[in-house]
Amino acid sequence: KQEVTQIPAALSVPEGENLVLNCSFTDSAIYNLQWFRQDPGKGLTSLLLIQSSQREQTSGRLNASLDKSSGRSTLYIAASQPGDSATYLCAVNVDRGSTLGRLYFGRGTQLTVWP
Amino acid sequence: GAGVSQSPSNKVTEKGKDVELRCDPISGHTALYWYRQSLGQGLEFLIYFQGNSAPDKSGLPSDRFSAERTGGSVSTLTIQRTQQEDSAVYLCASSLVGWITLPRRTDTQYFGPGTRLTVL
DSSP: OOOEEEEOSEEEEETTOOEEEEEEESOOOEEEEEEEEEOTTSOEEEEEEEETTOSEEEETTEEEEEETTTTEEEEEEOSOOGGGOEEEEEEEEEOOTTTTTOEEEOOOEEEEEEO | OOOOEEEOSEEEEOTTOOEEEEEEOOTTOOEEEEEEEOTTSOEEEEEEEETTEEEEOTTOOSTTEEEEEOTTSOEEEEEOSOOGGGOEEEEEEEESSOTTSSSOOOOOOEEOOOEEEEEO
């Protein structure tokens, strides 16, 4: 069974810092990997999706990299802002017929950016 | 455009009662997923719909849980004889295409705000 781990579990930084959030997964046979943010009491917002054939994706101040062979992904947040405060979740879509598109989630990294 | 919507946003029920949770996916999305997020647990998959059929319902935790989807749109998750361990946030997601379509690919899953279920 696919296990997804996120480190650190929580992170508190001052505004302006560049951040690195880590995600690792046990089964490298993934189809794609998604990063989400979750704000308190709200659903998930998709940030980036990386296909298994890709190495990275960028959106604004966010950059996600994927090393499928080592089972790792990293989310970089440049010049962090208080509005970035949220829980960041990593999820993988496993390339095995029996799982048919479900996402396996990590527990998330709770980020606090203070002014 | 409108995103995924879920109702109710909150539901408090007594142990043993049945509950129905509703999901309205993004218009035109063929794939629909249910997940739940329990306190202290990560998000776990429950069931996947492609159109009106459910090719993967292996995540449903017991036979008290069932789901259906009608008209390729709205989905209802039903929990019978609720137990306290069913308390969680139930999240619905939809995507334009799903795994079972050809050529096989998956798309971004868009999530609704969730239904917080509390079983007393």
